[in-house]
Amino acid sequence: MTVAEKQIKKFSVKLGWDLLWERYGIATVVLIAWVIAFFFVPNFRNPDNMLNVIRQSAFVGCAAVGMTIAIISGTFDLSVGSTLALSAYLGLMVVSTTESVLLAILVTVLVAMLIGLINGLLITKVGISAFITTLGMSFIVRGLSYIISKGGEPVRYNAKAFIWWGNGSFLRIPIPFIIFIICALAGWFILKKTPFGRYVFSIGTNEKAAKVAGVPVQRTIIFIFIIVGLFTGISAFLIGSRLYSAGPGLEPGFELSVIAAVVLGGTRLAGGRGSILGTIAACLLYATMGNILNLLHADAFVQRVAVGMILLLALSIEGIRQRIFEHSSRRITTLEIEPNSNEYQGGQA
Amino acid sequence: MIDENNEIILGVQGLTHHFPGIVALKNVNFDLHKGEIHALVGENGAGKSTMINIIAGVLQPSSGRLIINGSPTTFQNPSDAQQAGISVIFQEFNLVPQLSVAENIFINREPTRFGMIDWKKMNEKASEVLKRLKIDIDPRLTVSSLSIAQQQLTEIARGLAFNAQVIVMDEPTAALSEREIDQLLSIVKSLANEGVSVIYVSHKLEEVFKVADRITVLRDGVRIITKNASEVSEDDVIFAMVGRALIHGRCPERKLGPVVLSVKNLNVDNFIKDFSMDLHQGEVLGLGGLMGSGANRVIEALFGLRDSYVDELTLDGSALAINNPRDAIHSRIGYVPNDRKKDGLLPDLSVKHNISIGIIERLKKVFWIVAENEQEITETYVNKLNVRCTSINQRILNLSGGNQQKVILARSLAEECNVLLLSEPTRGVDVGAKAEIYSLIDSLVDSGMAVILQSSELNEFIRLANRVMIFSSGQVKGELTGDQITEESMMALATRV
Amino acid sequence: MNQKIFKLITALLVLSFVLAACGSSGEEATSESRTIGFSVYDMQYGFFQDMEAGTREGAKDAGYDYILVDQKSSESTMVSATIDLINQGIDALIISPFKPDALGPIVDAAKEKGIPVVVNDIGGGGTDYNVIVISNNYEGGVMAAEHMDELISAAGKPKKVASITCEASAVYAARRNVGFEAKIKELGYEVVATLSGNSQQEQGYKVMQDILTANPDVSGVFSCNDPMAVGAAQAISDAGLSGASDIFVIGFNADEIALESIKAGDMAATVQQVPFEMGKMTVELATQLMNGKTLAYDNAELREIFVPVNLITLDNIPN
């Protein structure tokens, strides 16, 4: 080995830290938060409470699995909130008229996948950017769901067979959490073990090169949006079941919570890097944070500030680490080390 | 020639720089006299770029100091360096595609009047600079509408636009044609005669010997030699760079088999008209020409990256249609792109994943990837191509340019292609890796592969190709085989209108 | 380096707890006394702030411990936060639900622990709550229509009115407009526009401008809430008219800004609800339920207790 190679090796070990943080950072934070909360937050250790926290993490979680895949590929979907509302509403309509839970699941998921397909087609075949397509789509779908519901009256349905999905437990473990974990495993499998997953990473890291390397870029993008639809549909079904009801005004701002959870989980907004484990951890962290703040009887206004601050802090850690690092070894710009000196440009659409 | 008594305009003393875990420069001394052209050569990773970045104010050294006009100086940022009269032409494109040529030339130094940007003056000054460089570009055009070569020239124009004392050029000729290179070298010389000092960084020793007064060789962050150009030979320099001697030569005897790929009347972009060729097994066919001659478009069209119309395209005698890279790969046609960073690398992925991306669908069982197969195949090619990496799970980003290029080559080989399209296969690759790539191509062709090679380095054709077709403005101006392939004959065809 | 990361993580956590602690009410639950939990719709709105104040005071007067959670206008937060509340071992739950349709899981969870549920306003969502205190939205709309008829008839203006609704998802508040429109049509009026102002004051302003353009002869406007009514009144006064004498603006809730607006002569009236009293009342009902008493319902079938709504005009405005 030459000196340069040794240096490269040493460097890659060093560089491991940012990858470590990216992969396990939030998971560690969640663990620490749980340990501290277990001992110091009154009522947290109550099993009902802890089970409620993990149940709560699942509703954003399932959709976040799909969004993780989208963001790794360098796109993202702002229409998941509206899609969630429309598909949950239609699912409730179906189940309350036909009393068939299976049919409700099918309708909920298929509607969401159909919207995903339309997004995918608009992005690839017409060539509008993902940001604009899904933003426009969110307006359209939101409008549609009000029109279909003729003004927004929610549908209610509370048969046991239906509400079990959102409220039931298996061996005390909440069903939504089990489904979330299954979704996460499926997402992990798709990303890590299938050619499709490899394509997702390739497109995210360098779309042009992926195309040159023979990746079917268009087909993959369309599939990504269908998959986002699939997981959003699962979330929609679970939320509908959890609430015994759904209306077209369901969960405003859902898309931003989902994106925030994915990014908090260490997935890079610019694409190419990210992990499902991080997404699981981030969803748990969100649910835990909300729970702890409630258990500590934090003021509602302060809660908002706290949640924003914690999100910001968690996302600053890598930047702060880099800065400390640079300070200690004088100044290093990203020129030779990192491919994209566009690190802080962010907001890629 | 350099006058020893001439004042030292830029001195570097005991320069050391650490990257996290790497010592990129170790106690390097370097000086630059007024009016001198000082070439800085070395393999990739030898520390040239680090040194340039320090001189440009992009990096701050861990220790050591810069001396400008006799007084020690530190640069906190690129502006400081600019103010000290240092102008740097970086290797990578440093242009803003949406802005005009003039703006790119004067970025951050825009002429102003009453605090407002003086567009008229800026355009005038830009035309002056371009005229001085004999570059025929309208300064008001946006950069995105220029060809690669024109962009490179704009980049150079920017470096020369100011009355800098010191100009640093990092691989300025990478995208230029021979003619443009000659033009550039003569400009560099005339600048030196006017008293400007130049640090000239290049892989191309031929150029270095054409212009340089002195040559400094770096290896592994250490200065190996600094000599007057007249006192050393090309081989001495190569020896200093790689620590061993390299063998050059001509293309070995190629045993041609039957026709593999046959193209009749290929039309691309209304520019390439009715291009036809037959490619034999075991052949290296060179497609040459000056920048913008169209050779590159032919390759891209054959790989499905450009819209094209063709009367007949046959592979092993059967007709085929290629509409996108996937079609090409399915037909076992491989491609190594000229712009590695933009079109080749998947920077965040590992070496393994970079190699297997094209064949990943062949490695699956039901719908999942069989990890063992992938591991085995990638390891085979990493060993075969002698890719130097700590592990195949290492991110490709952390490899040197030459090794990255080998990974991209390995990707095509893993696809088990019969026809390989190579576009500038050794651009930005150091001398050692270059020789490895050449001998690799030899062995591939020996084992029955057919290669189409497009390059702007004419030497490469002499070394590799047994047949060359030379393009000029979209048309084949002539075909050369065997001993006919000389720089003079190729140049003559390339410049024919 | 990992030490630094650890320090950062610790700092982050400490900060989050400090922040959380800042906002904590400091009331620690003691095992002897009873605890009342209140889950509020959204503390951003004055109406619910008043309701919360009433509930808090009622709990304090009765010597209960009191825990508050905020649904922040989200149905899934409503469920999760209220279940957080139930899991803290409260003895009675008072809830002012953002979406009554989603009350199901909450009521079920409370019943499982034997906790009585008192719903404060909005709606009961057809669930098995113990009692609902409701100020009649529909009736309030009718009341507004009757008053508007008086004003318009007295001024001899054309029988044309407009109705501004809340956001489409606020289906319970929408009943105010339904009541208003039904009654005013019955009285022989034409409703020239029914438009949404998304509950936002600035939207009320914009929508009113558009209504004025399309129907310059409109003589009255009913708004689903007070912020939009005040916005509409501002638009009318910007057009050089008055919302109290030219085009009669009637709002709903009796928010502070609406009262100020009526005092300033920009707006005709508002339909008052009594959130503070409703809050106090729910605590009393909870006490009775905890003590196992039967309640006196106004509507036994739906376990409803009605709270009257009042019309507030310049004549009877409270100070």
Place this chain on the structure above:
Amino acid sequence: MKKFLVEFWKSYSIVIVVIVIGLVLGLLAPRFLTKDNLINVMTNASLVAIVGLGMTLAIASGNFDLSVGATASFAGCISFSLVPILGVPLSIIAGVIVGAVVGLINGLIISELRVPAFIATLSMMTIVRGFTLIFTNGRDLYLFGQTEYKILSGQLILGISTPIFFAIGIALLFGFVKKYTRFGRHILAMGGNLSAASRSGVRTSFVLWGIFSIVGATAALTGMIISSQVLTANARLATGLELSAIAVVILGGTALSGGQATVIGTLLGALLISMINNGLNLLNVPIFYQELTVGALMLGALAVKMQKGFKISSLLRSRS
């Protein structure tokens, strides 16, 4: 002047859309084309246009600001609460400064903590709203009878309102900044190629702080104009303003990828959305049809734009 026409022509597609939709609405709703209504339309367009112009600069530099709605409401509340102490003119200035400071904080977070703009401003959106709630204690601040504050939204000359002057003034100013100042060119340079800009010595951090301060200031101005219309300020003000602002910029033809900006386009984009909302209100169409129309228009306008360079290969490559 010639350049001006070129830029104007570049956004011709939206000009045509504006005219066509204007005529259609004029036919459907006869009162649409009255002077008073058109002034209303333009006033409402100006509100979004002012913050949209700030957003145009942010998007041209390759960034976003999702916190503008929160900033608008924060500035409105601060300014209202200062009126009794400082008087109207100074408290308006104070509001703008507060907005700029919030923007500066955004810029600092993005450049110093290296958080992507999308996520940094998303967090700031929650934080600033939370602070506003704490500051106002969730209550309304009102200035009924304080007609002086109406200067921000009232009519100035010939019945034309102040916001219209602001929008046009700021558009002219930004158009000038974009074309004739180093700051403006550096914004575009950053958006086009960040590393090239920084290696050319452009102080990208400073430019970023400048951009976000400006966005904050325009958001604050919008917030105060809205507050001035209804003479009330609270923490719920201007919710969803960020998405309207981004929609206006996109409709106007500024590319999300950065490096390019059209000030006139943003004005026209705002006008278009305002016209549709107004027209549909005049026709008494429920609000959700308005959302649907805006969404469809956004996709439609861009789809048409894509068709201009219609080629198979461009379909392959134009996905951003």
